[in-house]
Amino acid sequence: MDRPWQTMPGRLLAVLLLATLLVACGQSGGAAPSPNETADGSPASTTDAPPTPATDAPTTEPAGDASDLLVEVTNRGTLLIATDANYKPQSFKNPDGSWEGFDIDVAREIANRLGVEAEFLDISFDVVTAGSWNDRWDINVGSMTVTEERKEALLFTTPYYYTPASFVVHQDSSAASIDDLAGKKVGVGAATTYLDYLNGTLVLAGEEIRTAAPQTEVQVYDADLLAIADLALGDGARLDAVLIALPTAENAISEEQPLKILGAPVYYEALGVVLDKSSTLNSQSLTAEISRIIEEMRSDGILAELSMKYYGVDITSKQ
Numbered sequence: 215m216d217r218p219w220q221t222m223p224g225r226l227l228a229v230l231l232l233a234t235l236l237v238a239c240g241q242s243g244g245a246a247p248s249p250n251e252t253a254d255g256s257p258a259s260t261t262d263a264p265p266t267p268a269t270d271a272p273t274t275e276p277a278g279d280a281s282d283l284l285v286e287v288t289n290r291g292t293l294l295i296a297t298d299a300n301y302k303p304q305s306f307k308n309p310d311g312s313w314e315g316f317d318i319d320v321a322r323e324i325a326n327r328l329g330v331e332a333e334f335l336d337i338s339f340d341v342v343t344a345g346s347w348n349d350r351w352d353i354n355v356g357s358m359t360v361t362e363e364r365k366e367a368l369l370f371t372t373p374y375y376y377t378p379a380s381f382v383v384h385q386d387s388s389a390a391s392i393d394d395l396a397g398k399k400v401g402v403g404a405a406t407t408y409l410d411y412l413n414g415t416l417v418l419a420g421e422e423i424r425t426a427a428p429q430t431e432v433q434v435y436d437a438d439l440l441a442i443a444d445l446a447l448g449d450g451a452r453l454d455a456v457l458i459a460l461p462t463a464e465n466a467i468s469e470e471q472p473l474k475i476l477g478a479p480v481y482y483e484a485l486g487v488v489l490d491k492s493s494t495l496n497s498q499s500l501t502a503e504i505s506r507i508i509e510e511m512r513s514d515g516i517l518a519e520l521s522m523k524y525y526g527v528d529i530t531s532k533q
Contacts (some may be wrong), residue, residue, distance in 0.1 A: 262373075287500065359418070387454070
């Protein structure tokens, strides 16, 4: 009897088995090429073929004019705001680093209505008023008075509130009127309208000076509240008076500083949000949009609400 592999069907089966073994061994009896080798053992190229671009990928280019600051802020999603960390109750930092104050809440509301986040930077007032910000921030919300001189370098929105400028003295002072400050030492913040007023150079935009400045010895401070601190040391100890925004003086008195207001306000200040004329991006549209937002906030009552919160009186409309 024939063995199965010696018959025709058996031979065919054997041939098929042998072919299968050869294929499994790479047909040459050696190992199959590695992923980094060609079939002849030479190194394969490691450069990936360029990917085929997706035809349905979403575009990521920013919308609008790239040379416009309003477009830049909207696309960025953040409004960079310069202000003062030591100007209570307008703007100040709490011990935990959080920002608070009238200017801070106004700025947050503006950012919210622009559809972006507010980010605050502590910048010296004299640096802001000088202009030429080099695009380090977008706007200033720092209770800046609109003056003709400042308008040469800066853009102002419509005013968001109006503050009286007043003299404050120590509670032990014998001064009965502003005239009694003649020849006395009066403290003011650097680069402020108060300094210009005492120097006789103040020209307000749309406002007028109600009381002529007395002839005094002027002492300039980096910040208004530093002058207040020196005045609180005693009548004539370092200062005889300070010229400052009335709400700031009233806030110091409410915090039991030994001070009192002297006389009526000498002038009222219209205060606006500020932008830099020398910005590399066009600031006109952002200025106009913030002005629109301020008037909207005045109409819907939020400005008055914030003024009452911090000052106890509505000073967001012209007296």
